[in-house]
Amino acid sequence: MPWLQIKIPTLPKYTEVLEDAMLLAGCKAVTLIDTEDQPVFEPIRGTTPLWEHTTLQGLFDEDTDAEQLVDTLNQLIAAEKMHVGTVSAEILEDKDWEREWMDNFQPIACGDRLWIVPSWREAPDQNAVNLKLDPGLAFGTGTHPTTFLCLKWLNDHVKGGEKVLDYGCGSGILGLSALLLGAEQMDGIDIDPQAITATENNANTNNLSPSLFRVTTDVETLAESYDVVVANILAGPLCDMAEAICQRLNADAPLVLSGILSHQASSVVDAYERWISFDPVEELDGWVRLSGRKRQPKGFK
Structure with a gap:
């Protein structure tokens, strides 16, 4: 009306x-x-x-x-x-706002292998790695630069067999994409219970066995360490949780951070440089992705 x-x-x-x-x-x-x-x-x-x-x-x-x-x-x-x-x-x-949003959410290519495809649309490339996605009430569709930058990194670097932690999983888009790209196991954590539901629903949509993934709101239930950690949240929480996040990384394992505005990148690097050797910064539309590998600094436990 x-x-x-x-x-x-x-x-x-x-x-x-x-x-x-x-x-x-x-x-x-x-x-x-x-x-x-x-x-x-x-x-x-x-x-x-x-x-x-x-x-x-x-x-x-x-x-x-x-x-x-x-x-x-x-x-x-x-x-x-x-x-x-x-x-x-x-x-x-x-207006039918839900229908308008659905009409505007188109499939997104995130590199040479990975596509994010709305669950109600056909995949443009049936031979690609296609994550069928319905974000529900949780953040994460791949359209935002921070999510896209992380997806592009996963497309380029997941080789198969990795154990991945998606820190702040939202719709599960990053961790589930890693699974479809060949990761062995994905754990997702988020403070929002709706994110847990959205991730589980999206996993089911993509026929991913429950044995391959686990999502939780309790950090104490996570594994001790992972082969890849990706965290697409905000600069402030990323800085606050730097040590806790780095403790979840295996030696020489890659870390991917996003949700960071360009002017915040140096502050986030400062918070992590004790543990992480960073790659060059990737930027898109004023947002950045930081990636690097864990090093073993003196005094790290």
């Missing part, structure tokens, strides 16, 4: 009051978007950063009195002496 959409260009300090006002007026959903297309980089822990100029979008039932609603919001803005832009209202025609 169509919706009435209200937009209010504002500043971060006013968003909470305006959001509460819209919800009290019957708003079904509030979204905060960037008014001026400015990036917000990885936040400080415990904070929720907003753009300098933020727009609130609220969806109301189509039969809501738009004129009265706008007037009520303007009265609040005036009473609170808020400096905001013009409050606007428009009818937003309903």
Whole structure:
């Protein structure tokens, strides 16, 4: 069904009051978007950063009195002496958003062997290594540069027989791709239980035996060490967990890190260089992939 959409260009300090006002007026959903297309980089822990100029979008039932609603919001803005832009209202025609997303998710070639193929589409190359994927509620489709860079590394370096740890597995896209490329075993870990479900479902879609993979939220259940560790998360957590991640690597085993913005690469390298000898940085659309091999530094346990 169509919706009435209200937009209010504002500043971060006013968003909470305006959001509460819209919800009290019957708003079904509030979204905060960037008014001026400015990036917000990885936040400080415990904070929720907003753009300098933020727009609130609220969806109301189509039969809501738009004129009265706008007037009520303007009265609040005036009473609170808020400096905001013009409050606007428009009818937003309903769409099948799930279908639109599905139509836009196309097969992706990740090198000379590996394709990521939406589970509802035919594989372009039946002779390739095709991971049939339905991400569900978990992150990871291969379209984001961080995921694509990791998939490309797996395509180029998995030779067969490896035991792989996918740290922050999301949809399972990295670890399951490694299995299809010939890895012997994959363990995936994620703090989100939905990621566990998504990985298991995607493994089943690709007819991967449960004996080949294990996914968990408990780091204590992981094996002591692996032949390959790949972690596509964020720079902050990667730095925090550097020693714990490196302890999971066999001697001279490769490590692949992503989810890192270009300006964060040096900080992540600094956090890992005690244990890892890094390859040249790979960059795509402002994101980087770091890869290297474990060395045995003095004092490492």
